[in-house]
Amino acid sequence: MLKKLSRLTLLSALSASSLSALADANSSKTLAPIDNPIVLKRADPWLVRDEKSGCYTFIGSSPKFDEIELRQACRLNDLKLAEPKVIWQKRDKGPMSVNIWAPELHQINGSWYIYFAAGDIEKPFSIRMYALKNDSADPMQGEWQEMGQVTSHLDSFSLDATSFTHKGKRYMIWAQQNQPATYNSALWLAEMDSPTSIKEPIIAITEPTLDWEVQGYKVNEGAAVITHGDKIFVTYSASATDHRYAMGLLWADVNADLLDPASWHKKAEPVFTTNAELGRFGPGHNSFVKAEDGVTDLMIYHSRDYKELKGTPLTDPNRHARARIITWDKNGFPVFSSERAD
Structure with a gap:
């Protein structure tokens, strides 16, 4: 009887351990x-x-890539029910007339800015970065004004501008092709001298050189910044935007010179990837935000729930926005738990 109870106790412990691992x-x-x-x-x-x-x-990106919309909710789970408001639509011709990609919303000096990428309908993949501005306290109200192109040191394919502050300075990270066009995009960093302009020096903080970053296309894009403890982290996405899309991680010490390329370190392996068993394909292009408790860190990302595309990566609209809790390990690094569902 005692042996039987011991066996049951052991099995129960193993089951609990397994359930915890699969949580x-x-x-x-x-x-x-x-x-x-x-x-x-x-x-x-x-x-x-x-x-x-x-x-x-x-x-986020509208599936037809023709407009920019916002939606608001006080509960995360209510966002899918919230009525979206279109705040800007593409032009009929010229710059900003096609491929309206990856808008980001930032509040800077009391005004709201949206950074986004767009092309010219005559040259659809002449992608450049642009900005909108709204002086209203509520981004859903007021008028959005076109602020023109956000230029860099190169006149080339560029997208995915994001902005962050660190030690009293504002920086921009964006994705852009190099002058020789040996890759599709790397991530570049510069200090900003206004909410819509940058200044030199300009440095590359990561280029697509690793095997997992060059699947289909040679891409580093979609940067998102989060600071924790004594480190500043940058996640990014790489490769083609199908099931091969995956996320990587950069970091620098909070006291380092962010404009010194030697300050930046890069993890050799991706941190968040496709997991067919979980029905997650091509996760990436994330952002970070606090949960409803104001304390817990969340990663907001997109993925599909199937591998075989319905059309091309651009015409298949079923990249859905998802949220997952991010924890931190004993060394202060983010834990993405790619093997677990959300």
Whole structure:
């Protein structure tokens, strides 16, 4: 009888251990369950949380790449139910007339800015970076003004501008092709001298050189910044935007000179990838935001739930926005738990 009880106890312990290992990445004792996807058919998701109200404003690529819209909700799970508001539409011709990609929303000096990429309908992949501005306290209100092109040191394929502050300075990271066009895009960094312009020096902080970064296309893009402890982290996405799309990680010490290329370190392996068993294909182009408790870190990203595309990576609209809890290891690095569902 004792042997039987011991065996049952052992099996119970093993079962509990197995269940713990397979637990959902979003398992939490303090947060409401996250109802993924949080928004359907919105790639390149970017989420802003108002610190006073706790409410969220969501922005992402519209599936037809022809307009920019915002939506708001005070609960993460209500974003998919929120009524989107179109705040800008593409031009009929010339710059900003096609391929409206990856808009991001930032509040800078009391005004709202949206950075986005767009092409010319006569040359659809002449992608460049642009900005909109709104002086309203609420980005869903007021008028959005075109602020023109956000230029860099090169006149080449460029996209995915993001902005962050560190030690009193504002920086921009963006993706751009080099002058010899030996790759599709690398990530570049510069200090900003206004919300829509940068200044020298300009450095590359990562180029697509690793095997997992050059599948289909040689791409480093979609940067997102999060600071934790004594490090500043940059996630990015690489390769073609099908099931081979994956996320990588850069970091620098918080006291380092961010404009010194030697300050930046790069993880050799991807940190978040396709997992067919979990129905996750081509995850990437993420942002970071606090959960409803104002404390827990969330990663907002897109992925498809199948491998075989319905058309091309651009015409298949089913990249859905998802949220997952990010934890931190004993060395202060983010834990993405790619083997776990959300």
